Amino acid sequence: MLDRPDEHQEIRDAVRALCRQFPDAYFRAIDAQRAYPEVFVDALIGAGWLSAMIPEAYGGSGLGLTAASVIMEEINRCGGNSGAVHGQMYNMGTLLRHGSRAQKEKYLPAIAAGKLRLQSMAVTEPSTGTDTTRIRTTAVRKDGRYLVNGQKVWISRVQHSDLMILLARTTPLAEAPEKSEGLSIFVVDLHDAVGNGLSVQPIANMVNHETNELFFDNLEVPAENLIGEEGQGFRYLLDGLNAERTLIAAECIGDGYWFIERASRYASERIVFDRPIGMNQGVQFPIAEAFIEIEAANLMRFKACALFDTQQPCGAQANMAKYLAAKASWEAANVCLQTHGGFGFANEYDIERKFRETRLYQVAPISTNLIFSYVAEHLLGLPRSF
Numbered sequence: 417m418l419d420r421p422d423e424h425q426e427i428r429d430a431v432r433a434l435c436r437q438f439p440d441a442y443f444r445a446i447d448a449q450r451a452y453p454e455v456f457v458d459a460l461i462g463a464g465w466l467s468a469m470i471p472e473a474y475g476g477s478g479l480g481l482t483a484a485s486v487i488m489e490e491i492n493r494c495g496g497n498s499g500a501v502h503g504q505m506y507n508m509g510t511l512l513r514h515g516s517r518a519q520k521e522k523y524l525p526a527i528a529a530g531k532l533r534l535q536s537m538a539v540t541e542p543s544t545g546t547d548t549t550r551i552r553t554t555a556v557r558k559d560g561r562y563l564v565n566g567q568k569v570w571i572s573r574v575q576h577s578d579l580m581i582l583l584a585r586t587t588p589l590a591e592a593p594e595k596s597e598g599l600s601i602f603v604v605d606l607h608d609a610v611g612n613g614l615s616v617q618p619i620a621n622m623v624n625h626e627t628n629e630l631f632f633d634n635l636e637v638p639a640e641n642l643i644g645e646e647g648q649g650f651r652y653l654l655d656g657l658n659a660e661r662t663l664i665a666a667e668c669i670g671d672g673y674w675f676i677e678r679a680s681r682y683a684s685e686r687i688v689f690d691r692p693i694g695m696n697q698g699v700q701f702p703i704a705e706a707f708i709e710i711e712a713a714n715l716m717r718f719k720a721c722a723l724f725d726t727q728q729p730c731g732a733q734a735n736m737a738k739y740l741a742a743k744a745s746w747e748a749a750n751v752c753l754q755t756h757g758g759f760g761f762a763n764e765y766d767i768e769r770k771f772r773e774t775r776l777y778q779v780a781p782i783s784t785n786l787i788f789s790y791v792a793e794h795l796l797g798l799p800r801s802f
């Protein structure tokens with residue numbers, strides 16, 4: 417069951433072949449050094465996997481979110497962590513759907529050729545948290561450019577990206593017709609920005625995930641870097657957020673299968689009281705339960721992917737897929753750790769590393785409570801709770 421072929425087998429086999437060159441020990445060492453998996457990322461770029469969603473006309477493979485999600489799933493399933501690279505997949509959707517022709521011509525061929533990376537998206541702010549429409553970072557238009565001031569927190573991969581999608585308020589909240597209007601998104605050239613109005617302060621954290629605090633002090637962004645229409649950025653961003661949630665659901669599915677495979681193998685091999693521990697129902701049932709939940713979450717993940725790829729609304733499915741998959745992978749992680757007893761805590765088994773990595777997805781990119789509140793309000797018609 418864990419290795420049954422499906423319609424994405426060609427992609428799976430190819431990504432697995434690449435990942436085989438980067439065994440557990442590689443990712444373990446990167447984690448221990450709190451380093452970025454540069455050689456692995458270069459290999460992914462070289463093989464064209466990170467330009468999967470770029471149309472062929474711009475040098476990519478022209479694949480959809482479903483295929484992109486399979487690539488991310490396989491990296492995690494092979495023991496790696498797609499968190500190092502998934503930004504390029506979900507940011508790509510924003511640029512493809514809402515970027516101008518000139519922006520696509522400027523950036524996409526260079527990204528496809530591996531000369532530029534679009535790995536960062538800056539939304540979260542320290543003072544407003546999940547209440548995104550109240551962000552305080554402003555972009556004020558002046559003489560063919562925008563002046564950006566404010567602060568962001570937890571922004572991933574800034575030190576390993578060339579470009580960043582930035583959300584900022586262009587109309588003060590009090591003057592905006594709706595709180596979700598008056599927000600705009602920009603593509604920021606990080607090489608131009610850092611040291612010229614943008615400063616970057618790394619945040620050490622529980623997982624080896626490169627995150628940063630960003631300080632904007634009159635950063636100049638050329639007006640042509642505005643994506644789409646001024647004031648409509650929040651709407652554009654939602655596409656990117658739905659893609660992000662769906663991709664992360666797929667990564668959690670990959671983690672989940674990794675944990676189930678490791679737990680099943682160990683439970684079959686570890687002999688205690690003269691028999692494999694997996695002969696005990698108290699050991700095998702939790703593994704079976706975790707597997708069932710991964711399988712169920714996977715259905716919602718593919719549903720969200722299919723809706724996104726056919727340009728249909730997918731907010732509900734993307735949120736539910738992310739909730740189900742993050743919960744299932746976390747339960748599988750817990751079961752895998754428990755099955756390994758004390759050995760699960762030893763770094764060399766990689767379980768504690770993957771355990772930390774998959775725990776993140778109950779909080780980021782959206783916390784579980786906020787998904788419940790979305791479902792309660794938007795699907796069930798319950799009164800808004802905040």
Ligand SMILES: Cc1cc2nc3c(=O)[nH]c(=O)nc-3n(C[C@H](O)[C@H](O)[C@H](O)COP(=O)(O)OP(=O)(O)OC[C@H]3O[C@@H](n4cnc5c(N)ncnc54)[C@H](O)[C@@H]3O)c2cc1C
Pocket residue numbers: 536537538539540544545546547569570571572573621625627776779780781782783784785786789801802
């Ligand atoms: C490793 C990492 C990488 C990240 N990368 C990025 C990135 O690249 N770009 C980016 O923009 N952001 C990024 N984030 C930020 C992430 O998206 C946020 O941390 C997440 O959305 C939660 O927001 P917050 O931390 O501000 O929590 P808060 O909004 O402060 O919420 C704290 C807790 O309170 C709960 N809560 C808040 N309001 C309510 C309510 N009304 N009802 C019920 N519960 C509520 C939340 O569910 C949460 O559990 C990253 C975070 C981490 C940890």
